[in-house]
Amino acid sequence: MNEMDPLSWLPVHTDLGAAIGEARRASAAPTRLAAAMRLAGFRRDFTLTGRLDRLAAEELDRIATRMATAPAGLTPVRIALLASHTVDHLVPSIRVAGLCRGVAAAVHVAPYGLYRQALLGADPALDAFAPQLVVLALDAHDSRLQVTLDASEAEVDDAVQQRVAELRRLWKAARERYSARVVQQTLVPVDLPLFGAFDGLVPGSPLAVTERLNAALRAAARAEGVLLLDLAWQVARQPFGAGVGEPVRWHQAKQLVSPALAPWYGELLARIAAGAVGRSRKCLVLDLDNTLWGGVVGDDGVDGIRLGQGTPIGEAFSAFQAYVQALAKRGVILAVCSKNDATVAEAGFAHPEMTLRRGDIAAFVANWEDKASNLRAIARTLNIGLDSLVFVDDNPAERDIVRRELPEVAVPELPDDVAEYAARLAASGYFEAVSFTSDDASRGRSYALNAERAASLSHATDLDGYLRGLDMTLAASPVDAAALPRVTQLINKTNQFNLTTRRYTEAEVERLASDPAVVALALRLSDKFGDNGLISVVIARPDGALAGDELLIDSWLMSCRVLGRQVEEATLGALIAAASRLGAVALIGEYRPSGRNAMVAAHYERLGFSSRPAPSDAEAGATFWRLDIGGAALPPHFIKVVST
């Protein structure tokens, strides 16, 4: 139970080995996978992780080859590892970590060291695998830059840029061949100092060269929309000693990562894969007493809780609050779930040393109900799934109950010392991001405004009056370069209000948006409380299975924070306007059930579409809908629509 354990946030099982042995006896592969999903959430070394992988393997392989469908809670992802160091021993850990993160990972390992050939030459096995994520797992031993120890800074820069240009060609190949998202691993500094501290002042020293190369890689990755597996940073701050870049493992088996740290590496990669398919968590739910402040506000009074400057414990709680607030500023939604009288809990926020403000909290639940029910209520209030929640509570009994009642909720173990809370939350990686937009930065404010809107609703006498009073404006504009990152982000992380759950890379969205036969709309909503930002995307395109004057609504998705505001109705109007400009006479709607989007099953029916048969090439379970543009009686709404 300390930070020396690479999976410190996972709870300890009383006898995980025996539980795996028990689960192995189940004859049905889906049952064994379900057991592996449950048991993967416990603290495990690489041996136990390997056994869990074998438990899940048969069904994971069947899912990868489409002989079976993934269970609810897992999204299939095909990951290709192209490496300059041995990675075969890391595969079980990647797949098992995937089970913890909502990902059914299929992992393909390209032949050792042949990452260039795999992407630039012919690799039929990789073609057949058709990766969605291509991971370039490189190390500092590989392709040493040809610079002498006395090279000038300019010479080193030159060599670095050449190497980065080569990698950019590989990234481009991965994107063009497979439409894959690329993940570039940064180089772990494995060289020893030659001069001592003076290495940092010698541009050509191996350590300095690696550092410069990593900096250039990060800059290039940012420019190209490539994700990072930033192993160099992870290793720099990992406190559990050797295990990466151990000479003995390198000499023995060209392993950059020791088997002992395989579960940790698997976690780092699986959380990126999860983020790429919209499986990262969105909301941090916090207990109050002894989690956000020291003491029990109901017993000790507002003046008695420990918080702020002056005492080590008070400063430690303030530091944790500061970290939580920083998470909110990057887009994590905050909620409170506390066993307290509501007025007492609210009073705690009036403490003069509080860093967090009441306005930072999007959903505030303080009562004496059980926490599982309250977490359900929080998810409902925020219109997000239980699988988007991370629950942080200092009380082990509460954590245990929530894990048992709501296995979808992530519940990290907390260390005994509050000074370690923030580091533990960071290590757990539940909020791994694959993008950051200005919308993320203002999300907390947006949810707080929602709370004000809800209050305004309870004052209004009728719903129509409330909606009319919001003075809403919907701006519909073609997806342009400026909107591209946020549009791509919404496409890849929206789960509930998403009619087809088609995921696209930025390059694919750009291709669709620039096609004159395609309608690709970005929708922004503002109201009298403020700007909600870019909250919805609609893509409609011609389809070979349909008539030439029909447009298929390929994608329609919306952020759940503007649900119940008639945005769908207003969006339909904007879509029809854009479609008729292209000469279309009918819109064809498609609903593909994903296990997470049941809320929009009746979306097209509600908007006045009529049911029609599915085209022959449609996905099983999908329903299709038709709306004649000319004769459509559009559903009423109270939103002013501005099309540009």
Place this chain on the structure above:
Amino acid sequence: MNETQILEALTQVFRDVFDDDDIVLTAATTAQDVEGWDSQAHVNLIVAAEMRFGVRFRTAELESLHDVGQFARLIESKQRGA
């Protein structure tokens, strides 16, 4: 731990690494006798044994670990020295 106790504990390490409860080890067991004991599994065995017994094998010692008896004797001598 004496050699018998080490052999017993080592058997459990092998069973865990190969996820096979039927593995029975003797001092003479070699890679040929255990299905899946390839070079990658060999590294796994070494690291798992290091973690189980709290010892570290030196690079020079890795080449001498051809049968289970050598494994057990090396662990025993390291524990005695520790």
